[in-house]
Amino acid sequence: MEMDMSLSLANHAESNPLNNRMKMGAALVAISFLVLLLGLFNQFYNPILLGIFIIMISAGSLFYTNGLYANTVDGIKNNGVMFQSLTNRGLWAWILGIVLTGFYIILYWYPQYLGLNKNGNTGLVRFFDPLSYLLNGKQASQWFVYGTFYTLAILLMGIKFIRKNRHSKYQVFRTVSVMFFQTAFAFLIPEFLESLSADKAYFSKDVKNMWPLNIYFTDQWNIDGMLKGGNLGAFMLVMGIGMIFIISPILTYFYGKRWYCSWVCGCGGLAETAGDPFRQLSDKSLKAWKVERWLIHTILALVTVITVAVLYTMFYDNPSSYWLNKKSFSILVIVFFAIITSIVLLKRKTIFKDFDKKAFIIALSVMGFTVLCLINILMSNGRNVLFLDAGILRQGYGFFIASVFSGVIGVGFYPIMGSRVWCRFGCPMAAILGLQQKLFSRFRITTNGSQCISCGNCSTYCEMGIDVRSYAQKGQDIVRSSCVGCGVCSSVCPRGVLKLENGPIKTKKLQGPIQYVNGAFEVTE
Amino acid sequence: MSKKVIIIGNGIAGITCARHIRKQSIFDITVISSESKYFYSRTALMYIYMGHMKHEHTKPYEDSFWENNRINLVQAHVEQISSADNNIQLNDGTNLNYDFLVIATGSKSNKFGWPGQDLQGVQGLYNLQDLQTMEQHTKDIKHAVVVGGGLIGIETVEMLLSRNITVSFLIRERSFWDTVLPDEESRMINKIIQHHKVDLQLGTELKEIKSHNGAKVTSVITGNGEEINCGFVALTVGVSPNISFINNSGVETDRGVLIDHNFRTNIKNIFAIGDCAQFKTPLDGRKPLEQVWYTGKLHGETAAKNIVGLNAEYLPGHWFNSAKFFDLEYQTYGLVLAQKADNEDWFWWQDKKGEKGIRILWDKNTLSFKGINAFGIRLRHEICNDWLNDKTPVNTVVHQLRKANFDPEFFKGYEKEFAAAFNHQNILIKN
Ligand SMILES: Cc1cc2nc3c(=O)[nH]c(=O)nc-3n(C[C@H](O)[C@H](O)[C@H](O)COP(=O)(O)OP(=O)(O)OC[C@H]3O[C@@H](n4cnc5c(N)ncnc54)[C@H](O)[C@@H]3O)c2cc1C
Ligand code: SF4
Ligand code: SF4
Numbered sequence: 001m002e003m004d005m006s007l008s009l010a011n012h013a014e015s016n017p018l019n020n021r022m023k024m025g026a027a028l029v030a031i032s033f034l035v036l037l038l039g040l041f042n043q044f045y046n047p048i049l050l051g052i053f054i055i056m057i058s059a060g061s062l063f064y065t066n067g068l069y070a071n072t073v074d075g076i077k078n079n080g081v082m083f084q085s086l087t088n089r090g091l092w093a094w095i096l097g098i099v100l101t102g103f104y105i106i107l108y109w110y111p112q113y114l115g116l117n118k119n120g121n122t123g124l125v126r127f128f129d130p131l132s133y134l135l136n137g138k139q140a141s142q143w144f145v146y147g148t149f150y151t152l153a154i155l156l157m158g159i160k161f162i163r164k165n166r167h168s169k170y171q172v173f174r175t176v177s178v179m180f181f182q183t184a185f186a187f188l189i190p191e192f193l194e195s196l197s198a199d200k201a202y203f204s205k206d207v208k209n210m211w212p213l214n215i216y217f218t219d220q221w222n223i224d225g226m227l228k229g230g231n232l233g234a235f236m237l238v239m240g241i242g243m244i245f246i247i248s249p250i251l252t253y254f255y256g257k258r259w260y261c262s263w264v265c266g267c268g269g270l271a272e273t274a275g276d277p278f279r280q281l282s283d284k285s286l287k288a289w290k291v292e293r294w295l296i297h298t299i300l301a302l303v304t305v306i307t308v309a310v311l312y313t314m315f316y317d318n319p320s321s322y323w324l325n326k327k328s329f330s331i332l333v334i335v336f337f338a339i340i341t342s343i344v345l346l347k348r349k350t351i352f353k354d355f356d357k358k359a360f361i362i363a364l365s366v367m368g369f370t371v372l373c374l375i376n377i378l379m380s381n382g383r384n385v386l387f388l389d390a391g392i393l394r395q396g397y398g399f400f401i402a403s404v405f406s407g408v409i410g411v412g413f414y415p416i417m418g419s420r421v422w423c424r425f426g427c428p429m430a431a432i433l434g435l436q437q438k439l440f441s442r443f444r445i446t447t448n449g450s451q452c453i454s455c456g457n458c459s460t461y462c463e464m465g466i467d468v469r470s471y472a473q474k475g476q477d478i479v480r481s482s483c484v485g486c487g488v489c490s491s492v493c494p495r496g497v498l499k500l501e502n503g504p505i506k507t508k509k510l511q512g513p514i515q516y517v518n519g520a521f522e523v524t525e
Numbered sequence: 526m527s528k529k530v531i532i533i534g535n536g537i538a539g540i541t542c543a544r545h546i547r548k549q550s551i552f553d554i555t556v557i558s559s560e561s562k563y564f565y566s567r568t569a570l571m572y573i574y575m576g577h578m579k580h581e582h583t584k585p586y587e588d589s590f591w592e593n594n595r596i597n598l599v600q601a602h603v604e605q606i607s608s609a610d611n612n613i614q615l616n617d618g619t620n621l622n623y624d625f626l627v628i629a630t631g632s633k634s635n636k637f638g639w640p641g642q643d644l645q646g647v648q649g650l651y652n653l654q655d656l657q658t659m660e661q662h663t664k665d666i667k668h669a670v671v672v673g674g675g676l677i678g679i680e681t682v683e684m685l686l687s688r689n690i691t692v693s694f695l696i697r698e699r700s701f702w703d704t705v706l707p708d709e710e711s712r713m714i715n716k717i718i719q720h721h722k723v724d725l726q727l728g729t730e731l732k733e734i735k736s737h738n739g740a741k742v743t744s745v746i747t748g749n750g751e752e753i754n755c756g757f758v759a760l761t762v763g764v765s766p767n768i769s770f771i772n773n774s775g776v777e778t779d780r781g782v783l784i785d786h787n788f789r790t791n792i793k794n795i796f797a798i799g800d801c802a803q804f805k806t807p808l809d810g811r812k813p814l815e816q817v818w819y820t821g822k823l824h825g826e827t828a829a830k831n832i833v834g835l836n837a838e839y840l841p842g843h844w845f846n847s848a849k850f851f852d853l854e855y856q857t858y859g860l861v862l863a864q865k866a867d868n869e870d871w872f873w874w875q876d877k878k879g880e881k882g883i884r885i886l887w888d889k890n891t892l893s894f895k896g897i898n899a900f901g902i903r904l905r906h907e908i909c910n911d912w913l914n915d916k917t918p919v920n921t922v923v924h925q926l927r928k929a930n931f932d933p934e935f936f937k938g939y940e941k942e943f944a945a946a947f948n949h950q951n952i953l954i955k956n
Contacts, residue, residue, distance in 0.1 A: 017689075073720070075852030079687045080576040167852070169935035286587060448931055449906020451847050451856065453818045454537070455569035460582045469585060490933055492577075494849040496856055496903035499931050 021067025028060025039127030040115070047130035054152070061156040065163050074167035076492055078461070086415065087277050093415035101412030108403050111142035135188070136195035144191075150270065151187045155179055157273035164276075170487045170500070174262055178269035181208055186266045193232065205236065208264055210243040212303040213429035215402055219394075220314050227322075249436055255502055256443025257433035258485020265429075267422060270411065271463065272486060275419025279463035279488065282418035288465055292425050292482065293359065297366045299401060300431035305373040306397050308333055309390035312377055330378045337374065341367065347439055401426060420463040424482055434481030442502040443485065445478035446509070447471060452497045458489035472497050477509040528624040529553045530832060531613060533603050537818055538799025539629030540564045541825030542832075543596050549833045552625075554595070557615070559602040560652050563588060567631075568818055570656055571680045575687040580653070606774035608792045625832050628771070628782050628790075628797040629825070632764035632816060639760075641734030645741040647758040650681050659684075659757070662741070666690060666756030670745050672731045673762035674701045676848050679714075681759045682723055683851055693724040693753050695731055695745075707863055709873045710898060713882055714850050721851060734758055764816060766801040779803055781814055786838045788828040796832065798824035808839065810860055817846060843913045844896075845906065853880075858909035859896025861886050869895060874946045876901075881939055883926075885947070887919035894922045902939065903931035923947045 018026070035053045039045065069077070085092040106113050115123020125140050128148060132140035158179040165171035190205040211217040217240055226233040226240075251259045261268045282288075315326040324332070344363060377390070410422030423430050437443060445468070452475075458468035464482045468489045471478045478498075490498040530546055532539045535558035543554050569583040591598050602616040612622050634649025636642050646662040648655055663669065669685050671678050674696030685692050698704060700711040701718065718725045730748035737743045744754045766781035777783045777791040781803030788796045799821040800814070807813040815824075823841055830837035847856040861884060865871050870889045875882040882900035887893060893916035897909060908929040912922050926940045 073852055076577075078575075078577040082579050083576040168933060169937070170933045173935055448903070449845070449910065450819050450822070451845070451906055453568040453847075454566040454585045455572065456566060456578055456582045456585065457569070457572065460578050473585060487933060494854070495847045496854050496931060499903070500934060 019067050021070070022064050023067075025060045025062070025064025025067060028056050028063060030060075032056035032060060036124070036127070040124045045126055045129070050127060050130050053127075057152065058156060062159065065160040068160075069163040069166075076494075077164050078492065081277075081280060087280070089281065089416060097413055097415045100414065101408055104408040104412050107142055107146055108407060114142050114145065116142045132191075135191040138194070147187055150266070151182055153274045154182045154266075154269045157276070158269075161273050161276050165491065168487070168491050171491060174487070175272065177263045178265075178272055181264045182266050182269045196232075205232075207236065207239050207243070209266070210240060210248065210429070212300070212307065212432070213265070213267075213427060215303060215307075215394075215398065218307045218311055220310075223314070223322075248433065252433050252436040252441055252443075254442055256441050256483070256485050256500075257430070257437045257481075258443065258483075258500070260433055261423065261430060261484035262486045267406065267410070267427065268484060271414075271419040271423060275411075275414050275463070278414045278419045280418070280460050281416065282420060282424070282463050282465035284459055284462075284465050284467050290358075292465075293362050295425045296427070296431045296434075296482075297362060298369075299426055300428040301366045301370040301373075302393075302397060302401075303428040304370055305377070306390065306394050308374060309377045310394055313390055333374060333378070337371065341371075343439070418463060418465070420465075420484070423484065424464050430482070430484075437483070438479065438481040440505065442505060444501060444503070444508050445471075445483065445490070446499050446501050447475050447477060448495075448497045448499070450475060451495045453495055455494060457492040457494060458498060461488050461492045463488070468498065475509070479508055479510060527551050527553050529622065530555070530625045530627065531621060531623040532556045532627040532629055533613070534558055534629035534631055534799070534801075535561070535564045535598070536567060536629060536631045536799055536821060537564075538631070538802075538821035538825045539627065541822045542627055542629065542798060542829045543825075544594070545826050545829030546832055547594050547596060549829065549835075552833070553597075555597040555599060555621070557599045557601055557603055557613075557621075559600065559616075560654070562598050562600040563591075565653075567652070570650065570653075571684050574656060574659065574684045604770060606771060606776065606795075608775040608795060611794070624794060626795045627828060627832070628768070628776070628795065628801060629799045629821075630767045630770075630801045632800040633767040634760060635763045635765055636760055637762060639731055639734055641736065641742065642760065644734055644736050644758075646756060647734055647742050647760065649760050649764075650677055651764060659759075663688060663690060663757050668693070668753075668755045669757040669759065670695060670731075670753055670755045671759045671761060672745075673760065674698060675761060675763060676702070677764075678759070678761035679718070679850055681761055682718070682721075685757075685759075686721060686723070690757070691722070691724070693726060693755070694718060695726050695729045695747060697728070697730050699728045701725075701727075703863055705863055707861070707865075707871075707873070707884060707898070709875070710855075710882065710884065710900065711863075713875070713879065713900060714853070716879070717851050717853055731760075764800065766803070766814070768801050787831045787836070788824060788839065789831065796828045798828045808841070811841065811844065815841075819845075843910055845909070853901055854903065856899045856902075856904055857897065858904065858906065859886065859894070859913050861896040861898045872947055872951060874943050876939060876942065883939075883943055885919060885923065891916065892918050892920070894919045897922075903933075905929045905931045 032053050035049060035056065039049065039053075081087050084090070086096065087093070111125070113123075115121050115125040117125075121129055121139055125142055125145055128140040128145045131148065132138060132144045158175050162172050162175050165175075185208045186206050193205040206214075216222050223237075226237040229236065248260065262272055312326060312329060315322060315324060315329050319325055344367070348360065405426045406422045409417075410426065413421060452469070452472040454469055454473045456469050458472060459466070459470075462468050463486060464484060466478065466480050466483060468478055485500055487500050490500055530552050532543055532555070535556045539556055539558070543556050546552055546554055563584050564586065565580065565583040566585060569578060572578045573580055573583065601619070603613050604616055605614045606626065607613070611624070611626075612620055613626065614620055632651065634651045634655070636649070641647065648658055648662075650656070650659065663685065668691050670693045671681050671685070672695045674694070678694070678696075679701070682692050682694050700708070701714045703711040706714070715725060715727070726747065731745060732748050733746040734742055735744045735746065742755065742758050744752050745758055746752050768778055768782055771778055771782065775792060776795055781801050782790055782797035783805050784790055784797050784802050785805060786808070788798050788802065790797055800816045802814070802824060804813045820841065824839070827837050827839050843858065844860050845856070845858045847854070849855065861871070865886065868889050869886055871884055871886040873882065873884045880901045882898070883902065884898040885894070886896040888895055894912050896913070897904065905928070911917075923944050926943060927938070930938070930940070
């Protein structure tokens, strides 16, 4: 008797009807969006209206959260996840996905429809002008509107996530942290700085947003902006470089990439809060893991090559404007890559253990490609990367990777592909931190002896699509470059099998499955 | 020459056995099972019903795994074993020969002959088919009755509550699972059950199941004569080996298939593992039947060694287990039984909120550590195991409990409070 359980079980009614508080919350949120529509289509602008919008959407969301979790017992709340249309790729998921994707397309390429206008905004952008004036003294841009939405989403959905996971201090602390970094570092501080140095050239002022996630960091306008930006500019330049080469490797050594990806980063912050209801949609197949390894490392190679090309061009075109020139820059690049290559070769045994030869092939081809491009750049005037113009490549990267991938697909497809598509397949920052995590980090997820019952909760709820169970049932530690340390696998495990830990690298249990035999834990394979 | 191995049953025992034979040999391996083609995790049945996962999430290996590892899967029911001819018969009439046969057919739910036990909407919870009928029969019902206070019983209660179905939980014992748990632990669980607004009826037996229309259940009568209206009855009164098809095969059985410590039955090339196997002479401190996940794994692994020609005896080490009662996690290491033996002493501690509890058991004479029950706390298996191996003094365990802490980061420590309470009550054994 063959039968398809998932089909027969998927079609039943949602198990928890809305209670009054949830209904009221949903109504408030709906009305707040109506207010927003007023702004979008009407000429009826008023700071009070903006205030009403923010208060209503916040109150509505808080009411809803409260209704949802107030009368529940502390613990895991995944009842009905696989039945609900929104969280199981049903109609609502597709509608939301299309709306989000549409919003991103308009935001990136047609901001005029949001009302962006240099000579006086209208519509939605104008609706947010009052807040923008308050924070930085200028009229709003589409990015300001986006930033406000983004921050609101992280804050409100963050509160929901905290309520849902109130039994776990790890989840609570981590979420408070992303909420703080988004609000202070990504939103408020840059706006204040903007207002302080309004006349200076604009440069990126979010210190936590480092290269290569922030591809603009090495653009000439940004570098010039920092160089001419006085003390603040100098601080940004030093911090920016320091973050990449010193601070982030050190923190990753001690805590794994989670310190960034699930405690600090804005993309991660959104994924962990607004994206949380969709985490189970990540693809767990081996095939997806293969695609991930190729894609993310190729993007890292691309961003590296492009960055070097852009910088080289800058030094080439302006031989005496900077502290570095094309020669010293070339030497720096060569030395840096020599070091990286030797580390990879020396450490190949640890790096390629769990996916052996194929990973080695990926690494070799990606590194080979990088080196080839670099030679090509350094031998030409920088404008030539494998017969392509560096400027065009840089633009292409900005368009396809930094916009289409991270925004449209990364967030727009939350309800269809899960919350970490960008972080897993695309983000070059995640790729670098992942390599560090795999190569030299004290972080790992340990598994508890033989307590695993192979139930699959951990794998299902891993937003990075890691098959956590495949390690847990063998008693192996999970040391995967993509793991962002969200800790959800550990939370949902009903048998207390998983623990996120930092410890001496030597004690990571990578070798062969360990079974509980003869009263001792021994390697059996 | 490559030998032919047939394994009946694709549960954790059969599958582990197949995997380990493959790792160590080029034998021809066929796994025959009637429930589903692919191995899935039975322990996750409740999560499918509650909507945490779909059936596909409960499959520990991708479907391609089996072909890649040259393990043939056949979905069919084995009707008979002819041990004299080294041959089995399937329900479709096929005959298959084997060099080695492994019986890993698991369990089936118990039914104790209650009137009305075969009505619609009355069932146990063991396999996918049960899950499907439960899905059918719990649609649009308001109240259900769960009979039998074990692990599957409490899981079934939780499942029903997740669908907003209220539950009467009939338990014959005077407290939940008190045949296994000491009093305090058992009472702790009673409280949780009641906290979830379950109509918990302790010391209550099922007498009869009734139906107005003779088809679907409409009420049950309890031993006290009370009638409870309900649309569904779960009988979770334990499981027993699923071996009825083995009769007349020449394989010796009792409650389960009888085996020695190498998992061999009375017939040399036939093995039995997992829930359906029964040790002729049980190991010290262990039961003749072991019906849990990890023992199924160990059985399969050890039997595989014997099949490929290594002589391997079953050495399961110290007992351990875990479960979750609603949101309360439970782990145990060593043998902590409902009653302590004469030469044992124990100490129970509970935090103020009643969310955590620890019981520690030791030998009165040697003062060595013998076991621990933990509630709302995660303990490190390796460390507890070391303590048991080393017969560590209980005092040391109490004061080094932090070493075994496996709770997530930032969770509140409890060790000091526990040690203080322990010292307060057990001044005598301070050493
Ligand atoms: C709801 C539930 C929750 C549980 N939770 C836990 C837990 O949390 N922790 C724990 O340790 N244990 C738990 N258990 C017990 C655990 O699942 C079992 O001990 C374990 O699955 C037994 O594995 P097995 O391989 O021996 O048999 P099974 O998993 O029962 O597999 C046997 C297979 O053989 C098939 N079969 C039987 N006869 C034939 C035949 N004649 N021909 C063909 N195929 C046949 C059956 O259909 C079945 O698929 C739970 C059990 C249930 C039902
Ligand atoms: S493995 Fe666990 S901690 Fe890592 S990303 Fe997946 S769920 Fe999060
Ligand atoms: S680690 Fe935990 S959640 Fe994952 S399969 Fe094992 S028991 Fe289930």
